[in-house]
Amino acid sequence: MSEITREEVQHLAGLARIALTDDEVTSLTSELSKIVDAIAEVREVAGPDVPATSHPVPMANVMRDDEVGETLTREQVFAGAPSHDGERFRVSAILGEEQ
Template sequence: MSDPVSGISRADVAHLAELARISLRDEELDHLAAELPAILEHVRVVQDAAGDDVAPMSHPLPISNVFRPDEVRESLAADEALAGAPESEQQRFLVPKILGDEQ
């Protein structure tokens, strides 16, 4: 592949698209060949911004999942849950159809 500073050829983009199993039109190949060098340069800048003392992370803020044990508790009976529903059928909420048969 070409050096990001000097540019990426249309053939390089076509090859990458094929590897990624992405179908691109001719104008998309031309557009990406012109845009990818700038994108790669931005990635390089971001990579250089973090020093060796910065650990890789997936999120900028600390995140932790909150787990609790699964416990059986009292809940609403189906009739109680459906009491406020505009319509129900066979102990289920009945909602308007939003997609056609082709979906």
């Protein structure tokens, strides 16, 4: 059994900048020890002949070919715009005058 210490939990909390109460440190110490033990059990069962996986079933991306289709003209794009300069939409500044 791998024992996670209170000091290790407090150190990790400090690295993550998470404030923990004494009760939370106690609870997390126990929970993290159980997690480490569970991982150790899986390692015992999974030998070198078992490939590492991220999903229980094989996955593949289903993608279609990129094909150019009909596109809008600039006039059509800007037809509904409240303001534009013929090349870009005009919007009000959100970052202030310094931009």
